[in-house]
Amino acid sequence: MTDPCPPTEPYDHGMLDVGDGNQVYWETCGNPDGKPALMVHGGPGSGCSANMRRAFDPDRYRAVLFDQRGCGRSTPHASDPATDMSVNTTEHLIADMELLREHLGIERWLLRGGSWGSTLMLAYAQRYPERVSEMVIASVTTTRRSEIDWLYRGVGRFFPEAWERFRAGVADDDVVAAYARLMESPDASVRAKAAVDWMAWEDAVISAEPNGRRGTYSDRPPAAMMAFVRICAHYFSHGAWLEEGVLLRDAGRLAGIPGVLVHGRLDMSCPVDTAWELANAWPDATLHVVEDSGHTGSDTMREHLRTALDTFAAIPSP
Numbered sequence: 001m002t003d004p005c006p007p008t009e010p011y012d013h014g015m016l017d018v019g020d021g022n023q024v025y026w027e028t029c030g031n032p033d034g035k036p037a038l039m040v041h042g043g044p045g046s047g048c049s050a051n052m053r054r055a056f057d058p059d060r061y062r063a064v065l066f067d068q069r070g071c072g073r074s075t076p077h078a079s080d081p082a083t084d085m086s087v088n089t090t091e092h093l094i095a096d097m098e099l100l101r102e103h104l105g106i107e108r109w110l111l112r113g114g115s116w117g118s119t120l121m122l123a124y125a126q127r128y129p130e131r132v133s134e135m136v137i138a139s140v141t142t143t144r145r146s147e148i149d150w151l152y153r154g155v156g157r158f159f160p161e162a163w164e165r166f167r168a169g170v171a172d173d174d175v176v177a178a179y180a181r182l183m184e185s186p187d188a189s190v191r192a193k194a195a196v197d198w199m200a201w202e203d204a205v206i207s208a209e210p211n212g213r214r215g216t217y218s219d220r221p222p223a224a225m226m227a228f229v230r231i232c233a234h235y236f237s238h239g240a241w242l243e244e245g246v247l248l249r250d251a252g253r254l255a256g257i258p259g260v261l262v263h264g265r266l267d268m269s270c271p272v273d274t275a276w277e278l279a280n281a282w283p284d285a286t287l288h289v290v291e292d293s294g295h296t297g298s299d300t301m302r303e304h305l306r307t308a309l310d311t312f313a314a315i316p317s318p
Contacts, residue, residue: 004051004054004055004302004306005053005054005055005056005057005058006054006058007050007053007054008029008030008053008054008058009029010027010028010029010053010065011028011029011030011032012027012028013025013026013027013028014026014027015073015074015075016066016096016099016100016103018069018092018095018096018099020084020087020092021076021084021087022069022070022074022075022076022087022088022092022096023074023075024066024067024068024069024074024096024100025066025067025072025073025074026064026065026066026067026100026103026104027048027064027065027066028062028063028064028065028104029053029056029058029062029063029065030053030056030057030058030059030060030061030062030063031058031059031060031061031062032062033062034058034059034060034061034062034063034313035060035061035062035110035133035312035313035315035316036061036062036064036104036106036107036108036109036110036133037056037061037062037063037064037109037110037111037112037309038063038064038065038066038097038100038101038109038110038111038112039052039055039056039063039064039065039066039112039113039117040097040111040112040113040117040118040120040121040124041065041067041068041072041113041116041117042113042114042115042116042117042139043068043071043115043116043228043231043232044068044071044093044116044120044231044232044235045068045070045071045078045227045228045229045230045231045232046071046072046116046228047067047068047071047072047073047074047224047227048065048066048067048072052065053065055112055305055306055309056112056309057309057310057313060313061309061313062106064100064104064106064109066096066097066100068093068096068120069087069088069092069093069096070083070085070088070227070230070231071224071227071228071231077223077227078226078227078230078231079222079223079224079226079227079230081184081186081188081191085184085230085231085234088231088234089235089238089241090119090120090123090235090240090241090242091241093120094120094123094124094127097120097124098124098127098128098131101131107131108130108131108132108133109131109132109133110132110133110134110135110136110309110312111124111125111132111134111135111136112135112136112137112305112309113137113138114137114138114139114140115138115139115141115269115270115295116141116143116235117137118137118138118139118140118141118142119141119142119143119240119242119247121135121137122137122142122247122251122254122278123242123247125253125254125257126247126250126251126253126254129253129254129256129257132257133257133312133315134257134258134259134260134312134315135254135257135258135259135260136259136260136262136305136308136309136312137259137260137261137262138262138263138297138301138305139262139263139264139267139269139270139295139297140261140263140270140274140275140278141269141270141274142242142245142247142248142274142278143235143236143239143240143242143247144239144242144244144245144248144274145239145244146244147270147274148176148236148239150271151205151269151270152166152175152176152201152236153175155205155268155269158208158268159204159205159207162200162201162204162205163201163204165197165200165201166197166198166200166201166204169182169193169194169197170182174237176233176236176237177237179194179197179198179229179233179237180233180234180236180237182194182233183195183226183229183230183233183234184230191226191230192222192226194229195225195226195228195229195230196225198229198232198233199217199225199228199229202216202217203216203217205268205269205295206268206269206294206295206296208266208268208294209264209266209267209268209293209294209295209296210266210292210293210294210298211293211294211296211297211298216296247278248277248278248281249281251278251281251282252281252282252283254282254283254284254285255282255283255284256284257284258284258285258312259282259284259285259286260285260286260288260304260305260308261275261278261279261285261286261287261288262287262288262290262301262304262305262308263275263287263288263289263290264289264290264292264293264294264295264297264298264301265289265290265291265292265293266291266292266293266294267293267294267295268294268295269294269295270295272289275287275289288304290304
């Protein structure tokens with residue numbers, strides 16, 4: 001088993017004014033002279049954790065972590081019903097990442113992330129390919145509407161009891177859009193119930209995985225849960241503001257960027273076919289399908305990810 005890198009504390013951190021009244025939290029860890037790398041968290045709305053720092057060898061990487069708009073330590077927080085969600089879109093996040101790169105004086109950086117983070121990484125890299133040295137992606141998703149429909153409807157055939165409870169919380173066949181409306185309700189009790197019901201569904205979808213843990217999604221502080229569900233429902237009800245299939249269609253823009261894709265065969269949240277399609281469309285990508293893993297990962301998955309980062313650490317970034 002490959003152990004994570006040793007714990008480390010940030011050597012610098014701050015709040016970046018990205019406009020629209022938003023301040024994005026960022027931190028840098030490891031070696032200030034090391035290879036620049038950016039961790040792109042999932043969700044959307046999960047925020048970064050201290051454990052994410054351990055993905056990077058602190059002797060060889062200058063690791064940058066940031067909390068996307070509305071979550072983690074960024075402000076204003078999406079748990080506050082007064083927070084304006086109209087200025088929290090995929091386009092805003094891409095612009096925030098580029099502003100952060102410029103703020104830190106980084107010419108090119110490696111991107112590492114997974115799940116929703118993979119969508120954001122791909123969108124950023126296709127916009128700014130000259131700013132990306134390599135990419136390491138776990139649990140690939142491109143947030144197509146077909147993928148969203150699978151996660152919040154199609155996979156229900158495997159969990160009919162949980163699906164019935166999830167569906168019962170709304171009175172609309174477009175479940176995601178209905179939950180998005182509930183999360184904008186002026187009634188705090190309505191928002192709270194919607195958040196609990198959404199998280200119960202997220203927990204159910206990963207419950208059959210080898211490493212699926214009870215409460216994986218729902219076991220978080222109330223404010224973090226409210227922000228997570230509000231941001232997820234906001235993004236997914238709009239198809240992440242992406243043209244259907246655009247990230248696969250334009251994968252040729254990633255030519256020249258080495259990529260490693262690591263995906264669990266048993267991932268019910270993000271079926272492996274998307275990773276397969278991306279690997280076939282991206283000329284410089286290598287796909288590792290991990291037989292013993294789902295969305296929550298495994299030792300084998302972590303070993304593939306660590307090996308990729310160790311390999312890329314030896315390649316200098318100008």
